[in-house]
Amino acid sequence: MRCWAVVTCRVIVIALLSVLTSCVSPAIDSAGYRDKVGHAAEKMTGIIGSAQLAAEQDLAGKAFGTYADQVISDAEQDAQSVVGQLDSVQPPDEASITLRNQADDVLQNAAGQLSDLRIAQRRGDKAGMRQSLKDLSDSLAKVQQLQDSA
Amino acid sequence: MTRKAATRKATSLMWANEGLLDRLLIGIDGEDVGMVDNLEFSDATPASGAASGAAEPELTALLCGPLAFGPRLGGRIGTWWTAIGRRLRPDGDPAPNRIPIQLVRRISHRGVELAVPATELPNRRVFDWARSRVVDKIPGSGA
Amino acid sequence: MKATDLIGCAVYAADGEELGHVHDLRLESDGKPEDGDWRCRLTGLVCGSSAIGHRLGYGTGDMAGPWPLTSLLARWRRRSLTVPWRDVDELQPGRITLRTSRRQLEQMQR
Amino acid sequence: MKKFLQLGLGVVTAVGGFVDIGNLVTSGITGARFGASLTWAIIIGTIGMTVYAEMAGRVSAVGGRTVFHAVRERLGVRTALVNMIASGLLNLLTLAAELGGVALVLQLVTGVNYLIWVPIVAAVMWLAIWRLPFTWLENLFGVLGLALIVFVVALFKLPTDWHGLWQQTWHPRVPNGEGHPTYFFYAVSLFGACLVPYQVVFFSSGGREEKWSPGSVTEMRMNSLIGFPLGGLLSIAIMFAAVPVLQPRGVDVAHLGQVALPVTQALGVTGLAIALLGFFAATFAAGAECALSTGYLISQYFGWPWGKMHRPAAAPQFHLVCLAAVIAATGFILTTIDPVTVTLVSVVLGAAAVPLTYFPVLIVANDRDYMGDRVNRRLSNTLGTLFLVVMLVTSLATLPLLFITKAGL
Numbered sequence: 001m002r003c004w005a006v007v008t009c010r011v012i013v014i015a016l017l018s019v020l021t022s023c024v025s026p027a028i029d030s031a032g033y034r035d036k037v038g039h040a041a042e043k044m045t046g047i048i049g050s051a052q053l054a055a056e057q058d059l060a061g062k063a064f065g066t067y068a069d070q071v072i073s074d075a076e077q078d079a080q081s082v083v084g085q086l087d088s089v090q091p092p093d094e095a096s097i098t099l100r101n102q103a104d105d106v107l108q109n110a111a112g113q114l115s116d117l118r119i120a121q122r123r124g125d126k127a128g129m130r131q132s133l134k135d136l137s138d139s140l141a142k143v144q145q146l147q148d149s150a
Numbered sequence: 151m152t153r154k155a156a157t158r159k160a161t162s163l164m165w166a167n168e169g170l171l172d173r174l175l176i177g178i179d180g181e182d183v184g185m186v187d188n189l190e191f192s193d194a195t196p197a198s199g200a201a202s203g204a205a206e207p208e209l210t211a212l213l214c215g216p217l218a219f220g221p222r223l224g225g226r227i228g229t230w231w232t233a234i235g236r237r238l239r240p241d242g243d244p245a246p247n248r249i250p251i252q253l254v255r256r257i258s259h260r261g262v263e264l265a266v267p268a269t270e271l272p273n274r275r276v277f278d279w280a281r282s283r284v285v286d287k288i289p290g291s292g293a
Numbered sequence: 294m295k296a297t298d299l300i301g302c303a304v305y306a307a308d309g310e311e312l313g314h315v316h317d318l319r320l321e322s323d324g325k326p327e328d329g330d331w332r333c334r335l336t337g338l339v340c341g342s343s344a345i346g347h348r349l350g351y352g353t354g355d356m357a358g359p360w361p362l363t364s365l366l367a368r369w370r371r372r373s374l375t376v377p378w379r380d381v382d383e384l385q386p387g388r389i390t391l392r393t394s395r396r397q398l399e400q401m402q403r
Numbered sequence: 404m405k406k407f408l409q410l411g412l413g414v415v416t417a418v419g420g421f422v423d424i425g426n427l428v429t430s431g432i433t434g435a436r437f438g439a440s441l442t443w444a445i446i447i448g449t450i451g452m453t454v455y456a457e458m459a460g461r462v463s464a465v466g467g468r469t470v471f472h473a474v475r476e477r478l479g480v481r482t483a484l485v486n487m488i489a490s491g492l493l494n495l496l497t498l499a500a501e502l503g504g505v506a507l508v509l510q511l512v513t514g515v516n517y518l519i520w521v522p523i524v525a526a527v528m529w530l531a532i533w534r535l536p537f538t539w540l541e542n543l544f545g546v547l548g549l550a551l552i553v554f555v556v557a558l559f560k561l562p563t564d565w566h567g568l569w570q571q572t573w574h575p576r577v578p579n580g581e582g583h584p585t586y587f588f589y590a591v592s593l594f595g596a597c598l599v600p601y602q603v604v605f606f607s608s609g610g611r612e613e614k615w616s617p618g619s620v621t622e623m624r625m626n627s628l629i630g631f632p633l634g635g636l637l638s639i640a641i642m643f644a645a646v647p648v649l650q651p652r653g654v655d656v657a658h659l660g661q662v663a664l665p666v667t668q669a670l671g672v673t674g675l676a677i678a679l680l681g682f683f684a685a686t687f688a689a690g691a692e693c694a695l696s697t698g699y700l701i702s703q704y705f706g707w708p709w710g711k712m713h714r715p716a717a718a719p720q721f722h723l724v725c726l727a728a729v730i731a732a733t734g735f736i737l738t739t740i741d742p743v744t745v746t747l748v749s750v751v752l753g754a755a756a757v758p759l760t761y762f763p764v765l766i767v768a769n770d771r772d773y774m775g776d777r778v779n780r781r782l783s784n785t786l787g788t789l790f791l792v793v794m795l796v797t798s799l800a801t802l803p804l805l806f807i808t809k810a811g812l
Contacts, residue, residue: 042653045652046654046655049649049652050649050661053668057667060671061671062668062671062672062675063667063675064672064675067663070510070514071658071664074657074658074660074661161323162321162322164320164321165317166296166300166319167316167317167479168317171296172479181717182702182706184706184707185475185704185705185706187480190294190296191294191295191335206335207294207335208333208334209320209334209335213295219480221295222480223480223481224297251331251333252331256326256327260466276720280722280723281716284719284726285715285722288533290533290534291719291722292716349477356766356771358769358781358784359765359784359785360784361788
């Protein structure tokens with residue numbers, strides 16, 4: 001029975017470690033890389049969607065400032081981590097490098113716009129927020145294109 | 151004892167695992183005292199030769215507390231547990247807490263009910279330690 | 294002598310056949326604790342393959358279910374063997390030797 | 404009249420007590436990602452929870468036994484020790500998640516980082532455990548937790564496609580672009596969020612705290628048979644509310660704040676405030692219950708005096724364990740590990756650990772010696788056994804799913 005306890009503990013520790021370490025894994029081939037780009041774009045779509053929702057609610061007076069701020073800041077951080085995660089993957093071939101440059105452009109752009117949105121929101125700059133929202137929906141279209149192409 | 155057999159007045163049967171071991175010990179004041187961690191029997195040498203059946207050991211006490219729990223667990227964890235239990239003893243006496251069988255008042259479905267209040271039993275060392283070292287020092291403990 | 298000195302011991306018949314490990318103790322008492330002067334004797338060692346049935350409470354058959362367990366554990370229970378204490382010949386740490394053979398024990402239980 | 408009020412309060416408390424950080428997070432995630440196609444997992448989980456809570460409550464009221472007394476008695480000293488350690492660690496993980504949840508809610512309201520709130524929340528939670536009478540602790544936050552009904556209201560204000568939800572609920576399909584392992588991983592997480600083991604430990608020990616007697620069985624049944632299903636309904640409402648708002652935008656819920664977006668969309672600032680109050684009450688109450696459960700299960704295993712019916716000085720080990728649990732969980736969440744990840748891992752491991760506490764309850768509920776004529780009837784036994792089988796399968800599937808899906812990433 002003691003043996004069981006040890007095994008159970010180990011399994012739990014391994015499970016937790018695997019959860020923690022599963023964030024970065026190397027891409028194997030070109031198809032795998034495309035998958036990663038597609039996945040990053042998909043994530044970015046949702047992140048932008050979340051920030052847009054919060055910002056629209058804030059503009060409509062539906063949410064209080066700290067709440068919208070938090071949701072937008074979370075989105076901003078998530079976006080940066082998506083960019084960072086994709087950057088950490090080594091592109092396996094020339095085609096992948098082209099894809100990377102293209103994706104990086106789009107994703108970095110979106111992340112930057114999320115920062116703009118957060119800055120405008122915190123300053124209570126409604127015009128700035130509207131502008132950022134407009135930029136974001138353009139970005140969103142590009143991200144979705146990327147997702148479809150990848 | 152808790153089984154139907156117990157309702158018969160005559161000889162009643164019981165199994166250690168089912169009726170005694172790991173049962174809750176309850177003082178007459180209704181307080182939880184501990185668990186029955188082990189049983190103590192009178193030393194009866196196995197019946198030799200013709201005198202068969204003469205020397206059935208008698209249940210003398212219920213044992214509880216870390217020093218009874220450790221051996222019950224067995225293995226390395228058990229040894230370790232016993233060592234901790236010994237540390238808690240001021241005199242380092244390795245004998246576990248005994249609750250003589252005469253103190254058993256009733257064995258019910260709730261557990262083994264004793265004829266004395268929990269405070270009069272010897273196995274309150276962990277209780278006293280937790281109380282005097284930590285709980286009593288926090289305001290509002292109701293001490 | 295403590296319960297842990299017995300539970301877990303390997304039990305050998307007089308002819309050296311291993312009968313399994315002790316997993317429970319059979320106790321007999323006259324009357325009940327509330328009658329006063331309660332005495333409880335150790336009359337037998339339950340050995341065999343597994344203690345789980347008894348442990349869970351399916352030893353004496355006062356369980357209402359659930360269905361698969363009741364029959365399964367009752368059958369398991371029947372496979373264990375109770376050795377009367379008076380048949381114990383020698384007690385060594387971790388090892389109990391009997392003065393009888395498995396056949397004699399099984400005949401007695403019937 | 405007073406009796407009636409008391410019954411109502413009990414039910415309300417059970418509703419509020421059912422929903423915790425696990426339900427909030429898993430319902431939010433799955434609603435946004437899988438629509439209503441995982442509703443079945445909540446339904447099954449809720450039925451299981453209800454059946455076993457009723458059993459544990461009955462064992463507590465009629466047999467006077469709590470879950471971990473039964474565990475030790477029926478499983479034996481060693482198996483029960485492993486069981487206790489596993490359940491205890493799981494409780495710590497859940498407690499950490501709840502603490503993080505409360506702190507996150509406070510961050511949403513104040514804008515101050517949650518890590519600053521964690522120690523404050525932990526201190527207040529411990530004070531509540533130390534000082535507040537049991538019924539207060541249970542009822543106050545149970546009633547406040549009912550604020551989550553705002554999700555039901557939001558559902559009616561949002562452009563909810565009821566027909567579509569109905570279709571997805573009863574004809575579930577794995578949505579396009581999602582793998583089966585991920586789908587089932589989240590099914591397990593919803594299942595685990597409904598069946599968290601600490602709730603059964605708490606429900607049965609709480610019965611002793613409130614001095615339930617065989618006469619309380621009706622009251623207990625009302626609590627479990629009405630309260631828990633209503634709690635399950637709340638979980639479903641949180642899931643459904645995410646469908647019209649978050650799913651079309653492809654939002655992947657990764658933060659507690661996002662779970663409230665649908666309510667804000669439908670009801671504005673008032674709705675948001677009520678939802679956050681509900682989040683706060685539900686997670687705070689669950690955190691306190693979780694810490695108490697840790698005290699209950701360890702004290703009951705060793706036979707120490709336990710419970711809030713005693714002064715702390717009369718149950719020192721119990722209070723020491725509760726304090727230690729709060730400190731350990733605080734330390735864990737202060738490592739800046741993401742509370743939402745902790746929540747997911749805790750509910751999934753919880754789903755795996757469920758049989759450990761539920762099996763002994765099923766056994767003892769069948770013992771005529773304890774229960775007299777209140778033993779399980781055929782319905783309880785059939786459902787109970789069926790669920791045990793489901794739970795065993797879930798247990799076996801959990802770890803592989805956790806590995807394959809990398810915790811649903």
